[in-house]
Amino acid sequence: xxxxxxxxxxxxxxxxxxxxxxxxxxxxxxxxxxxxxxxxxxxxxxxxxxxxxxxxxxxxxxxxxxxxxxxxxxxxxxxxxxxxxxxxxxxxxxxxxxxxxxxxxxxxxxxxxxxxxxxxxxxxxxxxxxxxxxxxxxxxxxxxxxxxxxxxxxxxxxxxxxxxxxxxxxxxxxxxxxxxxxxxxxxxxxxxxxxxxxxxxxxxxxxxxxxxxxxxxxxxxxxxxxxxxxxxxxxxxxx
Amino acid sequence: xxxxxxxxxxxxxxxxxxxxxxxxxxxxxxxxxxxxxxxxxxxxxxxxxxxxxxxxxxxxxxxxxxxxxxxxxxxxxxxxxxxxxxxxxxxxxxxxxxxxxxxxxxxxxxxxxxxxxxxxxxxxxxxxxxxxxxxxxxx
Numbered sequence: 001x002x003x004x005x006x007x008x009x010x011x012x013x014x015x016x017x018x019x020x021x022x023x024x025x026x027x028x029x030x031x032x033x034x035x036x037x038x039x040x041x042x043x044x045x046x047x048x049x050x051x052x053x054x055x056x057x058x059x060x061x062x063x064x065x066x067x068x069x070x071x072x073x074x075x076x077x078x079x080x081x082x083x084x085x086x087x088x089x090x091x092x093x094x095x096x097x098x099x100x101x102x103x104x105x106x107x108x109x110x111x112x113x114x115x116x117x118x119x120x121x122x123x124x125x126x127x128x129x130x131x132x133x134x135x136x137x138x139x140x141x142x143x144x145x146x147x148x149x150x151x152x153x154x155x156x157x158x159x160x161x162x163x164x165x166x167x168x169x170x171x172x173x174x175x176x177x178x179x180x181x182x183x184x185x186x187x188x189x190x191x192x193x194x195x196x197x198x199x200x201x202x203x204x205x206x207x208x209x210x211x212x213x214x215x216x217x218x219x220x221x222x223x224x225x226x227x228x229x230x231x232x233x234x235x236x237x238x239x
Numbered sequence: 240x241x242x243x244x245x246x247x248x249x250x251x252x253x254x255x256x257x258x259x260x261x262x263x264x265x266x267x268x269x270x271x272x273x274x275x276x277x278x279x280x281x282x283x284x285x286x287x288x289x290x291x292x293x294x295x296x297x298x299x300x301x302x303x304x305x306x307x308x309x310x311x312x313x314x315x316x317x318x319x320x321x322x323x324x325x326x327x328x329x330x331x332x333x334x335x336x337x338x339x340x341x342x343x344x345x346x347x348x349x350x351x352x353x354x355x356x357x358x359x360x361x362x363x364x365x366x367x368x369x370x371x372x373x374x375x376x377x378x
Contacts, residue, residue: 020365020366034365036365037365048364048365064364064365066362082362089364089367
């Protein structure tokens, strides 16, 4: 009978339909999330994640993990895990209800790279709380920022913002708006951006076109005529 | 003691009635079976008209044909019909009752039936057949 019960669930589970979005490609593990699974309750976001391992981890080649994230406190709470012997969530599986075994864990950027990726995506994709205000505009684009997200750390300043693309000359075909975490090195007057979400319409409307978490290797030296120069001045001069 | 016996008898009768109901409902001729899933060894059909809503839960009837025979370790028979339940709020699934048939398309008579109501629900994983079924039945 046990086998029959197991079989019932095997019938449908095994064929993944491929709506997992790749958000981070690390050396051994590719990390995916299911955007449609994101559920918001107050400051908490619940999301399903999926991992693919290029090298088997204790015989496991892929897995799914449902987690809760406290977007205000940067905490994670694993709820449910299932591991598979084969890639693409196929083959024999072992599931575990991890919700009672684990409590809320503080996410550290350096120590919990996978949770950090899930946090950066899930909490900043159409943020729960955002207080966008127009910072600057030109014929090409408009820049909105959320002043509440400004963080100063030594010579570095970071702030969340998005740009509405007003002219095709910008060179981002099909992109109406682009939300990013802007990172300024105040001493060097350089700039780079990360955790970027692109949308087809203005003001972050429409379905996500593309996402990347890894910062570009190059940084941009800001001159006074650069669109982001004034934002750097604002971010770096704030206390 | 007498009460316990009565309750046990009642439960047994109830199970028999539910199994009988499952055997009769969605008859192969009258049922509106839609092919839902197919692979090299099985074909699964769902009768969407059997959907009943109970609070946050949805129950429905489905059956699976094994054109090349039920895998050895799953017992005998060529097709299985079951009453399943999706919890739309908790996003879980479980089967409640199951009936084994001798031939494909629920033909050849019943071989056995099983009460699975004591089994725990299983989480529905996104981007699977189960999750698209949940979307269809829960919306």
